[in-house]
Amino acid sequence: MRNNHTDIRNNVTIVPVRHGLFSREWLVVLLVALTAIATWTIVWKVPSQRTEKQQAVYKVEKRVKELEIVFLDVGQGDSIFIRTPNGRTVLVDAGSAKNQYAAFDAGEHAILPFLRTRGINRIDTLVMTHPHADHFGGMQSLLDSIEFGEYLDPGMDHPVPSYFTLLETIQKKGILYREVKAPQILDWDPEMFIQVLWPEKGFRTENPNDISIVLRIVYGDIVYLLAGDVEADVESVLNLYGNQMRTTVLKVPHHGSNTSSSLNFLENIVPRLAVISVGYNNRFDHPKAEILTRYEKMNIPVLRTDRVGTIRTMTDGKVVRVFPELGGPFEIFPFPSEPPMESS
Numbered sequence: 154m155r156n157n158h159t160d161i162r163n164n165v166t167i168v169p170v171r172h173g174l175f176s177r178e179w180l181v182v183l184l185v186a187l188t189a190i191a192t193w194t195i196v197w198k199v200p201s202q203r204t205e206k207q208q209a210v211y212k213v214e215k216r217v218k219e220l221e222i223v224f225l226d227v228g229q230g231d232s233i234f235i236r237t238p239n240g241r242t243v244l245v246d247a248g249s250a251k252n253q254y255a256a257f258d259a260g261e262h263a264i265l266p267f268l269r270t271r272g273i274n275r276i277d278t279l280v281m282t283h284p285h286a287d288h289f290g291g292m293q294s295l296l297d298s299i300e301f302g303e304y305l306d307p308g309m310d311h312p313v314p315s316y317f318t319l320l321e322t323i324q325k326k327g328i329l330y331r332e333v334k335a336p337q338i339l340d341w342d343p344e345m346f347i348q349v350l351w352p353e354k355g356f357r358t359e360n361p362n363d364i365s366i367v368l369r370i371v372y373g374d375i376v377y378l379l380a381g382d383v384e385a386d387v388e389s390v391l392n393l394y395g396n397q398m399r400t401t402v403l404k405v406p407h408h409g410s411n412t413s414s415s416l417n418f419l420e421n422i423v424p425r426l427a428v429i430s431v432g433y434n435n436r437f438d439h440p441k442a443e444i445l446t447r448y449e450k451m452n453i454p455v456l457r458t459d460r461v462g463t464i465r466t467m468t469d470g471k472v473v474r475v476f477p478e479l480g481g482p483f484e485i486f487p488f489p490s491e492p493p494m495e496s497s
């Protein structure tokens with residue numbers, strides 16, 4: 154006889170359920186209960202067990218994300234490494250390849266060792282400011298050695314054979330190519346504001362220096378202006394921004410050449426520190442004495458990679474700490490904030 158009974162109220166036959174120790178239903182109930190306990194422990198119990206000190210450290214760690222910008226000593230040429238507060242890696246230019254003017258390949262002998270010692274095997278964004286050998290020559294050896302996410306350049310109308318060779322390599326390796334134009338905003342890091350100030354769309358030139366990508370990088374109160382090799386005619390167009398171009402750290406345009414760093418330009422940006430990326434005893438006699446005098450008269454401190462080597466800077470968005478390879482570290486503050494004056 155089956156052990157069933159009939160609920161006469163609903164005329165429904167109810168079959169009793171067996172509640173054995175390992176029945177499927179019990180296992181489900183057990184699993185749900187264990188998950189609930191585990192969740193409660195992780196979400197609520199563990200934080201409540203942190204000491205106040207641990208919680209304070211945790212909060213501070215969250216706040217001290219820093220932007221790092223390093224002006225690498227690559228001899229005559231430019232190469233700037235950037236690590237954004239959220240860890241994106243960017244390389245702006247890569248110095249020169251070995252040629253009749255350059256004694257070494259900057260990619261192989263300067264940039265790669267720098268990246269290797271930091272365990273960096275991937276650059277998320279590679280920027281080529283303009284197709285001159287002292288800015289992109291070192292890229293070829295880097296492309297063979299590490300991984301790149303994307304490649305940005307200003308686009309050029311007239312043919313430069315070595316530039317097309319570089320583009321071929323970029324294409325073969327399947328690296329995303331993006332042509333950038335002002336006033337594009339670059340989405341490197343949500344905590345930063347990065348604007349392409351130059352070149353403008355439709356701008357044509359036979360002078361590769363003047364098509365240089367100019368980047369304005371803002372983190373908190375701190376502004377970096379990476380000016381490529383633009384010359385005075387482009388600087389005069391950029392002057393339309395007026396004092397909106399106020400800058401904390403300027404990568405001096407065109408290695409301190411007298412074609413650039415025009416007075417009005419400097420008066421608009423008023424940098425707290427000027428960095429000149431230049432080769433020791435270079436054949437162009439960069440930086441020019443008259444340009445150095447101009448910076449000096451404006452009380453703008455200048456650091457040169459041929460004198461102090463690689464220049465590393467770190468900022469929390471309030472102050473920039475500068476670590477030259479040679480010479481002691483120091484701090485600079487943004488315009489117009491000043492460190493509090495000592496009362497006499």
Ligand SMILES: [Zn+2]
Pocket residue numbers: 230231285287288382407408
């Ligand atoms: Zn250059």
